[in-house]
Structure formats: C-alpha cells, structure tokens
Amino acid sequence: MTRPAKDFFAPLAVGAPAPLREIPARPSRAIHFFDPGNEKMAAKVPDMVGTVDVLLGNLEDAVKAENKEKSRQGLVDIGKSTDFGPTQFWTRINSLDSPWVLDDLTTLVPEIGDKLDVIMVPKVQGAEDIHYVDRLLAQLEARAGLTKPLQVHAILETARGVANIEEICAASPRMQGLSLGPADLAADRRMKTTRVGGGHPGYLVRQDPARDDLGVPQYDAQRTTYQQDLWHYTIARMVDACAMHGIYPYYGPFGDIKDTVACEDQFRNAFLLGCVGAWSLHPVQITIANKVFSPSVEDVAHARRVIAAMGDGTGAVMIDGKMEDDASVKQCRVMVALADALAAIDPELKEQYDRIEVADV
Numbered sequence: 627m628t629r630p631a632k633d634f635f636a637p638l639a640v641g642a643p644a645p646l647r648e649i650p651a652r653p654s655r656a657i658h659f660f661d662p663g664n665e666k667m668a669a670k671v672p673d674m675v676g677t678v679d680v681l682l683g684n685l686e687d688a689v690k691a692e693n694k695e696k697s698r699q700g701l702v703d704i705g706k707s708t709d710f711g712p713t714q715f716w717t718r719i720n721s722l723d724s725p726w727v728l729d730d731l732t733t734l735v736p737e738i739g740d741k742l743d744v745i746m747v748p749k750v751q752g753a754e755d756i757h758y759v760d761r762l763l764a765q766l767e768a769r770a771g772l773t774k775p776l777q778v779h780a781i782l783e784t785a786r787g788v789a790n791i792e793e794i795c796a797a798s799p800r801m802q803g804l805s806l807g808p809a810d811l812a813a814d815r816r817m818k819t820t821r822v823g824g825g826h827p828g829y830l831v832r833q834d835p836a837r838d839d840l841g842v843p844q845y846d847a848q849r850t851t852y853q854q855d856l857w858h859y860t861i862a863r864m865v866d867a868c869a870m871h872g873i874y875p876y877y878g879p880f881g882d883i884k885d886t887v888a889c890e891d892q893f894r895n896a897f898l899l900g901c902v903g904a905w906s907l908h909p910v911q912i913t914i915a916n917k918v919f920s921p922s923v924e925d926v927a928h929a930r931r932v933i934a935a936m937g938d939g940t941g942a943v944m945i946d947g948k949m950e951d952d953a954s955v956k957q958c959r960v961m962v963a964l965a966d967a968l969a970a971i972d973p974e975l976k977e978q979y980d981r982i983e984v985a986d987v
C-alpha cells in the first residue's frame with residue numbers, strides 16, 4: 627500500500643532532506659557504465675566528464691564477486707576526487723538480496739552521498755523494494771547530514787517487476803526513472819534469446835504467399851520477412867508508466883558492441899517511443915546515444931515553424947501540405963523543449979539548432 631497523500635512528501639527519517647516535489651528533467655542521453663575497480667576504465671572517467679550526460683559506477687553484474695569491495699572503494703575514490711561539472715554521477719548498487727548491498731549503501735551515502743545524483747537499483751520486483759531503499763536512504767542521509775535527497779532509478783528486469791510497474795513508479799518521491807534490463811528480463815521470463823538486448827532474426831512476420839491464377843497459395847515462392855522488435859511491448863509499457871508518474875524511461879544495454887548500426891536502430895526505436903536515453907557499455911556507444919537522443923535539426927526547425935504558425939496554440943493551419951493543430955503543436959513543444967535543454971549543455975548542438983532557426987523559421 628502506498629502512503630496517504632498527506633504523508634507522501636514527508637521525510638522518512640528525522641533530519642533527512644525533504645523529498646523532491648518534481649524530478650528534474652536533466653539531459654541523460656547516455657548512462658555510461660564503468661567498473662570503478664577496473665584501473666583502466668576508472669582512469670578514463672575524469673576525462674569523460676562533460677562528454678557524456680551520466681557517468682555510472684557499476685557495482686552489480688559485470689563486476690566479479692571477488693572484486694566487489696575493490697569496485698566499491700574505487701567508486702568512493704572517484705566520487706571524492708572528481709569534479710563532475712555538468713555530468714550526473716550515478717551508481718548501480720548490488721541487488722537487494724545480495725550479500726553486498728547493505729555495505730554498498732552504508733558506505734556510499736556517508737562517503738559520497740553529496741556527489742551522487744541517482745542510485746540505480748537492480749531487479750526491483752515491487753513497491754516493497756523501493757520502500758526498503760527509501761527508508762534506509764533517509765536514515766543514512768540524516769546521519770550524514772545531506773541536504774539533497776538521493777534519487778532512485780529501478781531496473782525493469784523481472785516479470786514481477788513488469789507486472790508491478792505502476793506501483794514501482796509510484797512507490798516514492800525519490801523515483802527518478804526506469805531502465806529496461808533485457809538480459810535479466812529475458813532470463814526471468816524464459817525468453818529463448820541469449821542476446822543482450824536488440825532484435826532477433828527468428829522474431830519476425832512473413833509476407834502472405836503469392837497466389838497463382840486460380841487463387842492457390844504458392845507456399846514455396848519467395849516471401850519477404852520483416853524482423854520485429856522483441857522489446858516493443860515492455861518499452862511501451864515502461865514509457866506509459868513513467869509518463870504517468872512524471873519520471874523518465876530509458877532503454878538499457880545493447881551487448882553487441884561491434885554492431886553499432888543495430889545499436890543505433892535499437893536506441894532510435896526507444897527514442898521515438900518516448901525514452902530519454904539508453905545505457906552505454908563502451909565509449910563507442912556514447913557517441914551513438916548522444917546522436918540518437920538529440921532531436922535532428924530538421925525536426926527542431928519544423929517544430930519551431932509549427933509553434934510560430936500556431937500562435938496561441940489553438941485552431942488548425944496548413945504547413946507544407948500538412949494539417950497542424952492543438953495536438954500537433956504539443957508534439958512540437960516536446961521536441962523544442964528537449965532541444966533547448968540539450969542546447970544549454972551542448973555547445974555543438976546549440977550552434978546547429980541556432981543556425982537552422984535563423985535560416986528556416
């Protein structure tokens with residue numbers, strides 16, 4: 627059961643910071659994962675500040691059991707020694723049933739709680755998991771004297787989590803967003819794919835067979851097939867739940883690092899459906915996410931034209947042979963709001979958007 631409205635924004639521990647009333651819409655096109663216990667990766671982090679919207683020190687899967695303490699300490703060292711400037715600093719803690727998570731939280735909050743923006747919680751099953759983290763964070767924040775509440779991001783990677791998606795989003799004012807976790811979710815659902823995200827050539831629809839002059843189907847004739855998106859349902863469900871609760875949806879990992887083309891396609895599908903970003907597992911995926919999750923200059927130019935032509939935003943107009951009205955101007959405002967937010971942190975994009983504005987609006 628969720629808390630009554632009158633208590634929803636009350637701090638959960640005496641001395642804990644007041645919960646946020648609204649989750650800030652900070653650009654987060656790529657959530658870049660690194661292992662803070664891997665010296666090579668960790669050494670690259672200071673230079674990545676400003677080139678990526680979110681740097682995430684990962685403590686969960688992909689960190690070997692024997693290295694958990696080393697990675698946690700590495701994260702503390704990086705947090706203390708790095709000025710993150712405009713880049714957000716997140717972590718992914720170990721799962722709530724693991725032997726490491728309590729030490730993750732009781733170490734990270736006092737040591738670098740003032741530097742961290744968001745704590746990503748894996749394998750969230752329902753509101754009870756968020757309630758546990760919510761109360762513990764409040765106690766730790768109060769003890770550490772933090773003035774800014776930590777936000778919480780849940781990975782959607784169990785069938786139960788998907789079934790409980792709305793209650794997870796509504797469980798706490800700390801909820802910042804959700805990411806699709808296609809690898810764990812595939813395993814939990816017993817899907818028959820061994821890929822980390824992305825499509826599958828076996829998941830397809832096939833064109834109907836051609837018919838001969840007598841109308842007899844030619845089953846053996848060549849027929850086109852169209853590969854389908856295995857993740858469409860879950861991403862769409864996640865986008866609706868997040869939009870309803872004023873929080874943000876993200877596509878998760880794309881494991882085929884070398885297949886930059888398919889990665890771009892998967893990210894773009896997520897962008898078009900309403901996701902604000904995706905995970906990056908390797909530096910090459912930052913470039914892809916930054917490109918895909920930034921509206922194109924053409925879309926921004928068109929959106930600005932529609933907004934200008936629509937005046938007070940009511941009625942209908944024709945632009946380039948297409949009808950625009952109260953609803954489509956709202957779509958255009960979504961595009962322009964995102965472009966403005968990105969232009970504020972990305973000088974290259976700002977220049978591109980400004981140039982188009984002068985020429986085409």
Ligand SMILES: CCC(=O)SCCNC(=O)CCNC(=O)[C@H](O)C(C)(C)COP(=O)(O)OP(=O)(O)OC[C@H]1O[C@@H](n2cnc3c(N)ncnc32)[C@H](O)[C@@H]1OP(=O)(O)O
Pocket residue numbers: 659660661666667668670684687688809810822879881883906907908909
């Ligand atoms: C599937 C479910 C999930 O939970 S996904 C999230 C968990 N997985 C992860 O966080 C994986 C993170 N990425 C990695 O571990 C590595 O990128 C993997 C995929 C193993 C590839 O590493 P590697 O074989 O070294 O790649 P490479 O030779 O092309 O690397 C070139 C240089 O770049 C570095 N690099 C690599 N990945 C990162 C990263 N994520 N962040 C920062 N730096 C990275 C490498 O260390 C390498 O550096 P150098 O040139 O040797 O100095």
Ligand SMILES: O=CC(=O)O
Pocket residue numbers: 687748781783806807808809810811878879
């Ligand atoms: O944690 C991510 C996943 O795909 O599993």
Ligand SMILES: [Mg+2]
Pocket residue numbers: 687748781783807809810
């Ligand atoms: Mg996972």
